[in-house]
Amino acid sequence: MLKLRDQSLLETRAYVNGEWVENGKTFDVINPATGEVVAKVTDLSAEEVSTTIDHAYQAQKSWKKLTGKERGALLRRWYDLMVENVDDLGTIVCAEMGKPLPEAKGEVLYGASFIEWFAEEAKRIYGDVIPGHQQDKRIVVLKQPIGVVGSITPWNFPNAMIARKVAPALAVGCSFVARPAELTPLSANAMAVLAERAGIPAGVFNVVPSSDSSGVGQELCANEKVSKVTFTGSTRVGKILMQQCADTIKKLSLELGGNAPFLVFDDADLDAAVDGAMIAKYRNGGQTCVCANRIYVQAGVYEAFAEKLAAKVQSLKLGDGFEEGVTTGPLINQAAVDKVEQHVSDAVHKGAQVMVGGKPHELGHTFFEPTILTDVTTDMVVAREETFGPVAPLFKFETEEEVVALANDSEFGLAGYFYSRDIARVWRVAEEMETGMVGINTGLISTEMAPFGGIKQSGLGREGSKYGVEDFLEMKYLCFGEIH
Numbered sequence: 205m206l207k208l209r210d211q212s213l214l215e216t217r218a219y220v221n222g223e224w225v226e227n228g229k230t231f232d233v234i235n236p237a238t239g240e241v242v243a244k245v246t247d248l249s250a251e252e253v254s255t256t257i258d259h260a261y262q263a264q265k266s267w268k269k270l271t272g273k274e275r276g277a278l279l280r281r282w283y284d285l286m287v288e289n290v291d292d293l294g295t296i297v298c299a300e301m302g303k304p305l306p307e308a309k310g311e312v313l314y315g316a317s318f319i320e321w322f323a324e325e326a327k328r329i330y331g332d333v334i335p336g337h338q339q340d341k342r343i344v345v346l347k348q349p350i351g352v353v354g355s356i357t358p359w360n361f362p363n364a365m366i367a368r369k370v371a372p373a374l375a376v377g378c379s380f381v382a383r384p385a386e387l388t389p390l391s392a393n394a395m396a397v398l399a400e401r402a403g404i405p406a407g408v409f410n411v412v413p414s415s416d417s418s419g420v421g422q423e424l425c426a427n428e429k430v431s432k433v434t435f436t437g438s439t440r441v442g443k444i445l446m447q448q449c450a451d452t453i454k455k456l457s458l459e460l461g462g463n464a465p466f467l468v469f470d471d472a473d474l475d476a477a478v479d480g481a482m483i484a485k486y487r488n489g490g491q492t493c494v495c496a497n498r499i500y501v502q503a504g505v506y507e508a509f510a511e512k513l514a515a516k517v518q519s520l521k522l523g524d525g526f527e528e529g530v531t532t533g534p535l536i537n538q539a540a541v542d543k544v545e546q547h548v549s550d551a552v553h554k555g556a557q558v559m560v561g562g563k564p565h566e567l568g569h570t571f572f573e574p575t576i577l578t579d580v581t582t583d584m585v586v587a588r589e590e591t592f593g594p595v596a597p598l599f600k601f602e603t604e605e606e607v608v609a610l611a612n613d614s615e616f617g618l619a620g621y622f623y624s625r626d627i628a629r630v631w632r633v634a635e636e637m638e639t640g641m642v643g644i645n646t647g648l649i650s651t652e653m654a655p656f657g658g659i660k661q662s663g664l665g666r667e668g669s670k671y672g673v674e675d676f677l678e679m680k681y682l683c684f685g686e687i688h
């Protein structure tokens with residue numbers, strides 16, 4: 205059994221209306237590094253999720269009546285508990301998802317930062333007063349919580365993706381039904397244990413683990429008591445959810461696939477660009493929607509960049525995330541390894557060279573060697589599809605115009621990165637890049653203080669920052685006439 209300082213954080217039941225419930229059905233949570241079963245978690249049906257939504261609907265009626273300051277105080281307590289329990293929460297992330305323990309703890313603190321941020325924002329949900337359009341009229345705009353929010357979150361950030369959604373929802377007065385990824389439900393449950401301890405009232409935050417992803421997704425989208433669905437995951441599933449939300453004209457936030465371009469110009473600080481590429485590419489073993497997927501390097505620095513990057517990649521240590529010094533964990537499952545292998549083999553077949561890595565690691569299970577491919581061209585699958593693994597394909601380019609066109613030649617538009625010291629180019633390229641987020645001379649853009657989200661088929665809406673509350677609010681306009 206997974207050992208924690210506070211063993212009660214390893215909760216396997218579902219959290220519904222303030223109660224920990226079981227129904228006799230479970231599914232296994234597997235440690236991707238070892239293949240061992242970490243826990244058996246209660247497997248709710250779509251009907252049980254529907255009942256949970258009823259509870260959330262009732263709970264929201266009183267939750268929304270609290271002042272922003274009162275809700276913020278409860279969220280602040282929740283944040284404090286997450287930080288106090290970072291070691292255990294990180295251990296849970298590492299065990300169910302596989303990322304190295306220090307990175308897992310970093311994820312927990314990142315997740316907690318959204319709860320802290322929105323605890324503060326809870327007091328600042330301002331409406332507006334607009335000059336009347338006639339002498340006897342006054343116009344006031346209220347911002348009101350949208351209602352019950354259903355969330356569907358991925359396995360790659362089992363803590364932070366829930367935190368980033370639930371914090372703004374609760375801050376403004378919504379209630380929340382979280383369906384965590386089937387592969388990683390334990391982090392969500394641990395968050396619920398702490399939410400309960402923090403005093404978040406019954407029914408306001410619910411966690412509904414389930415192996416029935418399509419049934420539960422359909423329930424959250426179709427149920428009329430859910431006013432909004434917020435999803436992080438693939439563009440393919442995002443499109444299905446959007447269709448399923450059409451019947452109830454439900455508001456949707458979608459944080460979808462990325463295929464991020466990473467550009468290195470001749471005038472870049474090459475060492476900084478290499479450091480940025482290491483983070484943007486190999487963070488979380490390449491399993492992040494904002495991971496650099498296509499690395500374009502200008503001809504004049506191509507060889508030098510590749511060599512410097514190779515030196516760093518060779519120093520990565522692959523292994524079980526609980527082992528000291530491990531920097532890169534396993535991929536989430538065999539399907540993920542198969543996909544990475546297919547991308548590498550397609551590239552090699554079409555003429556790419558393997559500079560580092562290139563194959564599954566002898567550690568077995570789900571380990572794939574951190575890899576660099578050179579001589580990569582646009583006809584290869586890696587140019588179009590997200591690899592979601594530790595593979596850096598290096599494309600060579602000649603001109604700024606050419607590389608901006610290549611970078612934008614994608615149906616996705618989540619994150620993009622580039623390195624240059626030419627200030628005129630910096631502004632030009634930043635404005636031309638067709639992505640919701642641009643890292644300029646940095647490979648790490650994620651923070652609770654900035655609006656995270658994409659354009660094109662990378663999604664709708666923004667998470668984090670002062671804008672992060674907007675998706676959970678409705679605007680109501682009051683038109684006051686004169687009383688005689």
Ligand SMILES: O=CCCCC(=O)O
Pocket residue numbers: 360361436491492493494650656
């Ligand atoms: O896959 C997407 C997770 C986003 C992680 C981040 O906020 O950087």
